Amino acid sequence: MRQPRCLCQICTCGSDYLPYDIVKRPFRVQEEHKPKKGEIELGTTYRQDYNAHKIQPVTLLRPLERKHTTGGKLDTIPTYQDDYRLWEVQRRQPSKMEHTYHRPTQKFGNSTTFQDDFVPRELNPRKTFKPPCVAKLSDTPFDSTTSHRTAYIAHQLEPKFVRSKEEYKPSNQPFEDLTTHRNDFKGLPGQLAKTCKPENAKVGCSARFNGVTEFQDRFQKWLVSLPEVRKTEAYVPPPGKMDFNSTSHLDYIKHEISPAVPIRPVSNGRTTDAPFQGCTTTKEDFKAWGSCRQEITKKQQEIPKPTGKFCDLTTFKSHYIPHQIVPAQSFKPVHAIGPNSAPFQDETTYHTEYTPKKQEICPANYPSPPGYVYVNTDHHGHKFFCQITPEFSDSNSNPISKEVAVVS
Numbered sequence: 001m002r003q004p005r006c007l008c009q010i011c012t013c014g015s016d017y018l019p020y021d022i023v024k025r026p027f028r029v030q031e032e033h034k035p036k037k038g039e040i041e042l043g044t045t046y047r048q049d050y051n052a053h054k055i056q057p058v059t060l061l062r063p064l065e066r067k068h069t070t071g072g073k074l075d076t077i078p079t080y081q082d083d084y085r086l087w088e089v090q091r092r093q094p095s096k097m098e099h100t101y102h103r104p105t106q107k108f109g110n111s112t113t114f115q116d117d118f119v120p121r122e123l124n125p126r127k128t129f130k131p132p133c134v135a136k137l138s139d140t141p142f143d144s145t146t147s148h149r150t151a152y153i154a155h156q157l158e159p160k161f162v163r164s165k166e167e168y169k170p171s172n173q174p175f176e177d178l179t180t181h182r183n184d185f186k187g188l189p190g191q192l193a194k195t196c197k198p199e200n201a202k203v204g205c206s207a208r209f210n211g212v213t214e215f216q217d218r219f220q221k222w223l224v225s226l227p228e229v230r231k232t233e234a235y236v237p238p239p240g241k242m243d244f245n246s247t248s249h250l251d252y253i254k255h256e257i258s259p260a261v262p263i264r265p266v267s268n269g270r271t272t273d274a275p276f277q278g279c280t281t282t283k284e285d286f287k288a289w290g291s292c293r294q295e296i297t298k299k300q301q302e303i304p305k306p307t308g309k310f311c312d313l314t315t316f317k318s319h320y321i322p323h324q325i326v327p328a329q330s331f332k333p334v335h336a337i338g339p340n341s342a343p344f345q346d347e348t349t350y351h352t353e354y355t356p357k358k359q360e361i362c363p364a365n366y367p368s369p370p371g372y373v374y375v376n377t378d379h380h381g382h383k384f385f386c387q388i389t390p391e392f393s394d395s396n397s398n399p400i401s402k403e404v405a406v407v408s
Contacts, residue, residue: 014184020344021189035206042207043367049381057222094251101255112263133285148297155305161312193346198356 363369363385372385 010180010184018340018344019186019188019190021191023189023191025192033202040207041367042210045367048367052218055218094247096251101257108261135285135287146297148299149295151300152298153300161310163312188340190344191346194351196351196354 363372368374369385372387375384375386377383
């Protein structure tokens with residue numbers, strides 16, 4: 001059995017990385033929010049530029065409903081009733097010929113073409129010319145001896161050889177479970193990197209929100225009248241009785257007709273008292289013979305079977321000599337990493353060169369920007385402002401202004 005060996009290998013990551021002591025990150029207490037003094041100006045350009053107009057309710061374009069009075073009697077004649085005149089129509093007499101059915105007095109005795117042409121004749125069976133198929137029986141007894149029965153010799157089988165199982169022998173040396181990670185990693189302490197993220201100042205307002213919208217302020221409810229519902233008139237059946245009789249129902253005369261008698265040919269059926277002959281050629285020619293199961297035919301073994309014990313010793317087993325395994329010696333130099341007490345340099349160029357700046361508000365968000373003077377408004381509704389910044393003075397020590405356009 002091969003003995004386990006330990007391969008002490010040091011990688012570049014293990015040689016370059018020096019672990020440091022880990023210090024718990026300090027907890028920063030959040031400052032309490034203090035609202036600024038003064039009032040917030042909630043005016044927008046939309047509120048300043050929007051001119052409210054008075055809106056009247058939209059008039060409906062529905063035509064006026066005409067209400068007809070039902071108190072007086074309507075005495076009018078429509079065009080259909082005036083043009084259409086009711087004529088006296090006489091009943092049309094049927095033009096059907098009168099035909100009275102009379103039953104025949106003589107018996108129907110006409111014969112058909114099939115009865116006239118068909119003459120019943122006696123059937124005569126045809127004589128068969130097939131030769132008789134009769135099996136010829138042999139007088140000699142059947143010889144059932146074969147070459148397999150005469151040449152086969154039964155031999156007794158020897159018991160099968162069973163190889164003994166080798167016993168497992170454990171190693172007497174202790175198992176070395178030390179890995180390269182356990183050997184190289186020392187768990188040196190280190191410090192956490194400091195964050196350079198700017199502080200997120202929360203912007204809040206303590207003023208109460210005005211929940212009145214423009215739609216709620218301008219919209220006025222108008223009274224709407226419900227439409228009138230017309231009642232449907234009740235159904236009134238016409239006076240008098242309805243005549244359900246038709247011309248077919250009144251003119252139809254029912255006749256008594258007897259069913260037609262089927263015309264069938266006379267059947268020439270013959271009956272006989274002779275017994276049925278159920279003997280066929282297959283029953284007469286085929287005879288069942290008694291048969292027995294045939295024995296298995298085996299080929300005679302040409303090579304004689306050995307009688308001695310089987311020698312299972314191979315050339316590998318006879319020539320193989322087991323040797324003790326000696327592990328190869330490692331010639332790799334040892335990289336001993338010692339602990340370092342110096343702090344970890346976690347400074348970056350972003351950390352050193354980053355300067356937080358204050359976010360300035362665009363002056364176009366104010367209705368009247370501080371430090372700017374209104375100039376004019378174009379045809380699109382854009383306002384232009386100019387900034388007065390003293391750069392230098394003239395001979396009389398008067399500052400000269402510089403104009404900067406601001407569009408709102």
